[in-house]
Amino acid sequence: MLDSFEGYVTEDGRKIGGVVMEMKNITLRFGGVVAIKDISFDIREGEIRAIIGPNGAGKSSMLNVISGFYVPQEGEVWFHGAKRPPMRPFEVAQQGIARTFQNIALFEGMSVLDNVMTGRLGYMKTNIFQQALWKGKAEAEETENREAVEKIIDFLEIQHIRKTPVSRLPYGLKKRVELARALAAEPKLLLLDEPMAGMNVEEKEDMSRFILDVNDEFGTTIALIEHDMGVVMDLSDRVVVMDYGKKIGDGTPDEVRNNQEVIDAYLGVSHD
Amino acid sequence: MFYREAGDFKVSYVDDSQTFPIKFDRYRYYVVLAVAFGIIPFIINDYWANALLLPFLIYAIAAIGLNILVGYCGQVSLGTGGFMAVGAYACYKLMTAFPDVSMFIHVILAGGITAIVGVLFGLPSLRIKGFYLAVATLAAQFFLVWLFNRVPWFYNYSASGQINAPERDVFGIIITGPNAPAWATYLFCLIFLTVCAVIARNLTRGTTGRTWMAIRDMDIAAEIIGVNPLKAKLTAFAVSSFFVGISGALFFAVYLGAVEVGEVFGITKSFLVLFMIIIGGLGSIFGSFAGAAFLVLLPVVLKVVGADMLGWPTDIVAHLQLVIVGGLIIMFLILEPHGLAQLWRVAKEKLRLWPFPH
Numbered sequence: 001m002l003d004s005f006e007g008y009v010t011e012d013g014r015k016i017g018g019v020v021m022e023m024k025n026i027t028l029r030f031g032g033v034v035a036i037k038d039i040s041f042d043i044r045e046g047e048i049r050a051i052i053g054p055n056g057a058g059k060s061s062m063l064n065v066i067s068g069f070y071v072p073q074e075g076e077v078w079f080h081g082a083k084r085p086p087m088r089p090f091e092v093a094q095q096g097i098a099r100t101f102q103n104i105a106l107f108e109g110m111s112v113l114d115n116v117m118t119g120r121l122g123y124m125k126t127n128i129f130q131q132a133l134w135k136g137k138a139e140a141e142e143t144e145n146r147e148a149v150e151k152i153i154d155f156l157e158i159q160h161i162r163k164t165p166v167s168r169l170p171y172g173l174k175k176r177v178e179l180a181r182a183l184a185a186e187p188k189l190l191l192l193d194e195p196m197a198g199m200n201v202e203e204k205e206d207m208s209r210f211i212l213d214v215n216d217e218f219g220t221t222i223a224l225i226e227h228d229m230g231v232v233m234d235l236s237d238r239v240v241v242m243d244y245g246k247k248i249g250d251g252t253p254d255e256v257r258n259n260q261e262v263i264d265a266y267l268g269v270s271h272d
Numbered sequence: 273m274f275y276r277e278a279g280d281f282k283v284s285y286v287d288d289s290q291t292f293p294i295k296f297d298r299y300r301y302y303v304v305l306a307v308a309f310g311i312i313p314f315i316i317n318d319y320w321a322n323a324l325l326l327p328f329l330i331y332a333i334a335a336i337g338l339n340i341l342v343g344y345c346g347q348v349s350l351g352t353g354g355f356m357a358v359g360a361y362a363c364y365k366l367m368t369a370f371p372d373v374s375m376f377i378h379v380i381l382a383g384g385i386t387a388i389v390g391v392l393f394g395l396p397s398l399r400i401k402g403f404y405l406a407v408a409t410l411a412a413q414f415f416l417v418w419l420f421n422r423v424p425w426f427y428n429y430s431a432s433g434q435i436n437a438p439e440r441d442v443f444g445i446i447i448t449g450p451n452a453p454a455w456a457t458y459l460f461c462l463i464f465l466t467v468c469a470v471i472a473r474n475l476t477r478g479t480t481g482r483t484w485m486a487i488r489d490m491d492i493a494a495e496i497i498g499v500n501p502l503k504a505k506l507t508a509f510a511v512s513s514f515f516v517g518i519s520g521a522l523f524f525a526v527y528l529g530a531v532e533v534g535e536v537f538g539i540t541k542s543f544l545v546l547f548m549i550i551i552g553g554l555g556s557i558f559g560s561f562a563g564a565a566f567l568v569l570l571p572v573v574l575k576v577v578g579a580d581m582l583g584w585p586t587d588i589v590a591h592l593q594l595v596i597v598g599g600l601i602i603m604f605l606i607l608e609p610h611g612l613a614q615l616w617r618v619a620k621e622k623l624r625l626w627p628f629p630h
Contacts, residue, residue: 067496093498105493107486109555118486121498124479128507134474139286142478146285181497 007044010237017045019078020189020221021066026075028061028245035061036072037245043189048215049223050232053242054265059225060102062242063191066223067099068092080188094122098182099191102225104174108167112158112177113149115166119184120145149184155217156180156210172203176210183214190214192224196231204228208235233257241265291473308462313455321454326527328568329461330519335548335560336472337515342546343554344476345508346488347397351409353541354416355513357533358386359520361426364435367448367525368428375442379464379521386517387510389416394509398502413542420533434532437525448525457526464522468515473557475511484508485555516545547597551604553613562612570597 007016021043028036036058043049051059064070065077068089077084079095098119107115123145131138153159156176161169166177175195182190195211196204208231214220226232232239233253241249241256243265249256256262280295282288292298316325334352341349363382366373393412397405420426427435439449446452447460475481483504486494495501524531531537544567552563571593578589608614622629 069496089495090498090500093496099496101493101496105490105496107489107493109489110482110485114482114485118482118494118499119497121479121483126479128475128480128511131478131480132471132474134478138474138478142289143285146289150285185497 016047020045022078024076026072028072039247041240047237050236050239051225057242058245096188098185098187100178100182102193106166111163113162116149116180116184119181152180152183190220190222316454318454329465330522332561332564333468334516334519334545335564337512338545339549339560341512345484348406349409350406350542351412352545353537354413355516356520357537358389359517360524363521363525375440375447382521383514383518387514390509390513391506397505436530553611556613559611559613
């Protein structure tokens with residue numbers, strides 16, 4: 001078993017560090033429905049961690065627990081070696097956890113630039129009076145953060161749509177803008193909820209490349225949910241498999257692929 | 273042709289985020305400012321001030337305030353009249369309690385007091401949205417008017433129940449009361465409008481504006497990326513009410529001089545300002561100006577054309593005016609939901625290419 005302080009080295013030679021986030025015995029119920037049942041797993045620094053499972057397995061609920069949207073009835077969430085008290089989603093964001101959504105959640109009335117700038121909120125320190133004055137601190141802060149945002153816009157190759165209102169963009173670009181907004185926060189942990197849902201092969205390839213580049217260039221820890229098995233197996237370092245709210249597998253892609261329980265969950269098993 | 277951005281390169285992010293990024297726009301803005309401050313005060317007379325300019329300036333402040341709340345932050349409010357009344361009564365109490373203090377300070381303090389009241393009535397917005405919030409602010413409207421009618425302390429126990437603006441000055445120039453010269457009242461309101469518009473623009477192009485718009489467009493996503501909804505909504509209510517309070521104070525002290533609260537700051541006032549920002553354009557500072565100008569000008573134009581030029585009876589003209597305003601609002605909602613500001617943007621886009629659109 002892996003030690004929680006020591007990391008490991010991946011097949012392609014990247015060094016993975018200690019535990020960033022640890023979920024301990026999480027149980028989440030909605031009335032009588034148990035969405036997540038006693039699940040534990042960890043996410044390590046610098047790794048790409050996938051959460052997979054059939055529809056309704058509780059993957060998105062799990063992501064919502066991590067981002068503070070749901071508070072589990074039982075279990076503990078540990079972030080950077082400290083137990084996290086129940087907190088509102090915006091407080092979780094301020095701790096350095098950013099995410100994207102399954103169905104895009106961009107601010108439709110704002111330009112791409114403004115959307116990505118919103119991701120920098122945690123770095124904006126001026127108060128409302130300084131901003132009303134604009135000249136001086138607020139302007140300096142705006143420029144400084146604009147530089148950081150422009151780097152990310154360059155990185156994700158969306159310079160040409162910088163000033164376009166988001167509502168006019170096609171689906172694939174919206175997904176990329178949403179990734180840019182999450183990246184702008186320079187998160188310690190990036191959660192991606194089905195980043196490739198509804199994309200064609202070309203767009204999927206682009207997105208996979210961006211995810212790998214983000215991990216490589218910024219060393220961002222990533223946890224993602226995805227249905228495309230090819231993508232998951234190629235991208236991720238370790239995989240958690242869920243089914244009906246329970247964890248049925250955890251390990252490297254190869255281990256998971258050969259796990260009998262996982263095969264049963266995906267292909268079905270006869271009950272006679 | 274009229275309108276070019278070719279060759280107007282931005283080499284810094286500061287240049288790129290300025291209010292008027294296109295040179296032509298910037299010069300036009302300076303010209304408008306120069307005319308407003310340098311020429312109009314010398315040619316203004318009482319009729320122009322009272323019929324057109326003062327109401328336009330004051331309503332424009334109120335419209336900017338309401339636009340911040342409704343257009344930028346997406347919180348529907350029908351309490352504008354009530355909040356204007358708060359500004360007016362706060363200004364009245366301050367004017368009578370401290371007669372020697374400058375009117376500038378009174379008006380700003382009246383705005384501040386309205387901001388506090390606005391935040392109080394904004395608290396329900398944390399729980400309720402849309403139509404339900406509109407009803408909650410409607411309650412604020414009726415409650416505030418009732419309060420100012422029923423508690424004699426607010427109108428200094430005067431027999432009529434009205435408030436009357438005593439004569440006050442700024443640097444020795446009389447601003448309020450019947451003896452105030454037209455140019456002084458005009459300049460006084462113009463200064464407030466200019467400062468309010470600049471503040472509104474600075475806030476909406478920066479961090480605060482982005483948090484407001486994030487809440488407006490998708491509040492759940494906004495919270496996930498770190499917007500504190502409590503802070504965002506309450507700052508919107510505070511800033512909005514501050515502007516609305518200033519406009520109420522000016523409306524009472526500088527423009528009307530005497531106010532009976534139910535008549536002047538009733539629900540019709542709330543709707544009037546709301547119509548201004550709908551016609552002008554939600555989420556646009558320029559739209560606030562355009563909407564205020566439109567609804568102030570329209571009755572005057574109709575009256576001049578109908579009663580003075582065509583010689584129709586004044587009561588028919590007055591009724592026609594209601595019909596036309598109502599019709600125009602419906603027409604706008606159907607044809608151009610983004611208001612005059614959007615029409616202006618489209619016109620600019622066309623002019624940019626004219627006369628060779630291809």
